Amino acid sequence: MAVNDTLEGTRKIVEEAREQQHHTGLIPTLNDFSQELTTLNLGPTHPATHGIFQNILQMDGERIISGVPTIGYIHRAFEKIAERRPFYQITPLTDRMNYCSSPINNMGWHMTVEKLLGVTVPKRAQYMRVIAMELARITDHLICNSILGVDTGAFTGFLYVFQEREKVYEIYEEICGARLTTNMGRVGGMERDFSDVAIKKLRDWLKTFPAVMKEFEQMFNRNRIFMDRVVNVGPITAERALNYGFTGPNLRAAGVDYDVRAMNPYSSYEDFEFEIPVGTKGDTYDRFMVRNEEIWQSLRIINQALENLPEGPFHADAPHYYLPPKQAVYKNMEALIYHFKIIMGEIEAPVGEVYHSVEGGNGELGFYLVSDGGRTPYRLHFRRPCFIYYQAYPEMVVGSSLSDAIVTLSSMNVIAGELDA
Amino acid sequence: MAENTEESAAAQETAAAQDPQAAKNAQLLALLHRQFGADAFTDVEEPYGLLTVTTTRERIHDIMAGLQQDQELQMNFLTTMCGIHYPENEGKELGMIYHVHSLVNNLRLRLKIFFPIADPTVPTLTDLYATANWMEREAYDFYGIIFTGHPNLIRILNVEDMDYHPMRKEYALEDGTREDKTDLFFGR
Numbered sequence A: 001m002a003v004n005d006t007l008e009g010t011r012k013i014v015e016e017a018r019e020q021q022h023h024t025g026l027i028p029t030l031n032d033f034s035q036e037l038t039t040l041n042l043g044p045t046h047p048a049t050h051g052i053f054q055n056i057l058q059m060d061g062e063r064i065i066s067g068v069p070t071i072g073y074i075h076r077a078f079e080k081i082a083e084r085r086p087f088y089q090i091t092p093l094t095d096r097m098n099y100c101s102s103p104i105n106n107m108g109w110h111m112t113v114e115k116l117l118g119v120t121v122p123k124r125a126q127y128m129r130v131i132a133m134e135l136a137r138i139t140d141h142l143i144c145n146s147i148l149g150v151d152t153g154a155f156t157g158f159l160y161v162f163q164e165r166e167k168v169y170e171i172y173e174e175i176c177g178a179r180l181t182t183n184m185g186r187v188g189g190m191e192r193d194f195s196d197v198a199i200k201k202l203r204d205w206l207k208t209f210p211a212v213m214k215e216f217e218q219m220f221n222r223n224r225i226f227m228d229r230v231v232n233v234g235p236i237t238a239e240r241a242l243n244y245g246f247t248g249p250n251l252r253a254a255g256v257d258y259d260v261r262a263m264n265p266y267s268s269y270e271d272f273e274f275e276i277p278v279g280t281k282g283d284t285y286d287r288f289m290v291r292n293e294e295i296w297q298s299l300r301i302i303n304q305a306l307e308n309l310p311e312g313p314f315h316a317d318a319p320h321y322y323l324p325p326k327q328a329v330y331k332n333m334e335a336l337i338y339h340f341k342i343i344m345g346e347i348e349a350p351v352g353e354v355y356h357s358v359e360g361g362n363g364e365l366g367f368y369l370v371s372d373g374g375r376t377p378y379r380l381h382f383r384r385p386c387f388i389y390y391q392a393y394p395e396m397v398v399g400s401s402l403s404d405a406i407v408t409l410s411s412m413n414v415i416a417g418e419l420d421a
Numbered sequence B: 001m002a003e004n005t006e007e008s009a010a011a012q013e014t015a016a017a018q019d020p021q022a023a024k025n026a027q028l029l030a031l032l033h034r035q036f037g038a039d040a041f042t043d044v045e046e047p048y049g050l051l052t053v054t055t056t057r058e059r060i061h062d063i064m065a066g067l068q069q070d071q072e073l074q075m076n077f078l079t080t081m082c083g084i085h086y087p088e089n090e091g092k093e094l095g096m097i098y099h100v101h102s103l104v105n106n107l108r109l110r111l112k113i114f115f116p117i118a119d120p121t122v123p124t125l126t127d128l129y130a131t132a133n134w135m136e137r138e139a140y141d142f143y144g145i146i147f148t149g150h151p152n153l154i155r156i157l158n159v160e161d162m163d164y165h166p167m168r169k170e171y172a173l174e175d176g177t178r179e180d181k182t183d184l185f186f187g188r
Helices: A007-019 A078-082 A087-095 A102-117 A123-151 A155-176 A196-220 A224-230 A238-243 A248-253 A284-307 A326-331 A333-343 A385-397 A402-412 A416-420 B002-036 B057-069 B132-143
Strands: A038-042 A054-060 A063-070 A351-359 A364-372 A379-383 B042-045 B051-055 B077-085 B094-102 B107-115 B121-123 B146-148
Touching (some): A063 A385, A078 A087, A087 A102, A102 A123, A102 A351, A102 A364, A123 A196, A123 A284, A123 A402, A155 A196, A238 A248, A238 A385, A326 A333, A364 B077, A364 B094, A379 B077, A385 A402, A385 A416, B002 B051, B057 B094, B057 B107, B057 B121, B107 B121, B132 B146
Parallel strands (some): B121 B146
Antiparallel strands (some): A054 A063, A351 A364, B042 B051, B077 B094, B094 B107
């Protein structure tokens, strides 16, 4: 795209910015501009973008006049690849979208397939999934908020909470054997029950983490230096946020209480009591505070799920779709047959189309699956929240300074894997 | 016997649980028909509880604008949109699928349009939804769908000098020249 490097372009941008009154007080006037503009490449590899994507910024001194995002640097054509893979082989693709909260992506995908196949997952598996998903949400928010701290110059909080993230990854390891790209769960339930070690680690962590989180909040929430950097920075109104398709913490920070978990409960979220924090201005501080509060709410949900974890099977009785245990495959004819059929993708999927969405770390993570009865999806479309809300970024930073643009980007939690898919 | 009653009770429960959604969908459909005329929609379905209607590209913009402005429906959240390719449907090879959501009424609606691959033009929704910008660029990138009126219709995820639209079905994922890997059974 041609960068607006003429004065004409500048004038147009200023007028547009004036029209959109959400930058109250920050809108530059034409008199503010000198004739000389600088083009600044923020990214593709810049320590503050936390991912591979580029912003070509037109700068007048320290002020941003226009921004043109370029994305696609790690596009891996997941939607195309998915058209040749059986359902269970698509789970690892979802891992690599928002890799800060892989379990949510995994579960969202499993639930989509289960909806298509008509498999009902037992209560215990649903609660186990909730625990995994909420752990993922906590780590996702922890990363976003602590990196925001780093971008404002506070390195301590980041290192401090990363120890806790490490402990969560150890819990993942006990649950599914993997840490970052978890490939957790199966179509039909979980691949194994929580081990005693997993439960113990989870309980220990639930005891120690709140104190750490409190300290983290003490360090930031009312910190003068931090507040000066983030309050009123990169705001967006609720109307614009909705028009831009914002979801998740970024939308809630703007004051809209849309949360998929509450509005369209899945995986037994209706059983749990939790609150949906909302902000008022949709600025960086609100996004930070909403994420912090969501961590507390996630802890509440995990505690409830763990205390009320129902007894029973951890997967559905659906041998056509759920992989049998490996030991049984060696000894049991039926298990061998089902194993073969599932691995070879010979399961019978109904013809149909299904849309299922979960509340991901960044918002509504949707899966639109069209099945023609074949072994693979006919079409699979991922609604990636990052991809959708990142296009608002230029509008949010025009008129502010470069350092504000950095913290705005950081607080939006743009994950390159999800952005490009 | 006891099992049977349990089963029927469970069936009744699920029917009751599905009913509100069906009732909501019927209401929504009646509203759509009233506002846009019964001839605006063909192929009304409800796969997995989500009302799905097919319309034409000539009417899609008006319908989306009407949905957005309707005070009762308030269907003003464009969840997602994506292209799709059915090579066998002659004259209707390409399609666009829109998901809209009313956050106030918690109602979702799926709209589809189909059009020939020889003339893949669709009116843009960027004047209604800012979020349509990148979604349409993605559909253009993947399927070559031209959105008339789009302010900046260029590729978004693939490189700009790519000369084909990779999500179309004629482009197989595997290299067609390989002989060691025949996809007779495992290919799609």
